Amino acid sequence: MTGHVYWMFDLAIKDGEYEKFEALMKEMVEATEANEPGALNYEWSVSEDKKTCHILERYVDSAATMVHMGNFGKNFGRRFMEVLKPNSITLYGDPSEEVVKAFSAMGPVIMNSVGGFSR
Numbered sequence: 001m002t003g004h005v006y007w008m009f010d011l012a013i014k015d016g017e018y019e020k021f022e023a024l025m026k027e028m029v030e031a032t033e034a035n036e037p038g039a040l041n042y043e044w045s046v047s048e049d050k051k052t053c054h055i056l057e058r059y060v061d062s063a064a065t066m067v068h069m070g071n072f073g074k075n076f077g078r079r080f081m082e083v084l085k086p087n088s089i090t091l092y093g094d095p096s097e098e099v100v101k102a103f104s105a106m107g108p109v110i111m112n113s114v115g116g117f118s119r
Contacts, residue, residue, distance in 0.1 A: 002041065002093070002118045003060070003061045003093075003094050003095070004059065004060060004093045004094065004115075004118060005058070005059050005061065005062055005064075005065045005091070005092075005093040005094060005095045005099055006040075006041070006056070006057060006059065006060055006091075006092045006093050007056075007057055007089055007090060007091045007092060007103075007108070008037075008054060008055070008056055008089070008090050008092075009019065009053075009054065009055040009056075009057070009086065009089050010052070010053075010054055010087040010088045010089070011052070011053045011054070011055070011084040011085060011086055011087060012051060012053075012084065012085040012087055013046070013050060013051055013052065013053055013083065013084060014051060014082075014083055014084065014085060017082070017083040017084075018050050020079075020082070020083045021053070021083040021084065024076065024079050024080065024083060025053075027045050027076075028072075028076055028080075029042060029044065031071070031075065031076075032068065032071075033058075034049075034074035035071065036064065036068055036071065037064075038059050038060040038061065038063070038064020038065075038067060038068070039057070039059055039064065039068060040056075040058045040059060040060055040104060041056055041057060041058035042055075042056075042057055042058075043055070043056045043057075053084065057095075060093075060096060062094070062095055062096035062099045064100060065099050065102075066096065066098060066099065066102065069099075069102050078105075086106060088109070089103065089106050089107075089108045089109070090108065090109045090110075090111060091103055091108040091109070091110045091111065092111045092113070094113060095110075
């Protein structure tokens with residue numbers, strides 16, 4: 001396979017926090033795009049009622065994933081949890097044991113690659 005690591009995060013936007021969520025999302029997208037060349041996809045989507053957020057993230061490899069997780073924890077983690085409540089996360093690709101361990105507190109569903117391709 002590609003060595004890529006990717007996930008889909010399903011989150012609830014906390015009541016009354018949409019404006020803070022939107023500002024934080026913009027800040028996180030700008031920082032990730034500017035400072036993390038190993039980030040291949042970083043796409044946020046919101047339901048029409050603005051109560052649910054999905055984040056699709058894809059990284060070139062486990063090392064790039066760990067860079068992102070370090071930046072997230074240092075710069076955004078506290079504020080992220082103030083406005084969002086994780087519902088579920090599904091982890092795909094070829095994550096290292098270090099990545100799986102870093103996600104373990106969130107109880108991810110881990111889907112192992114068995115076929116297909118990425119372009």
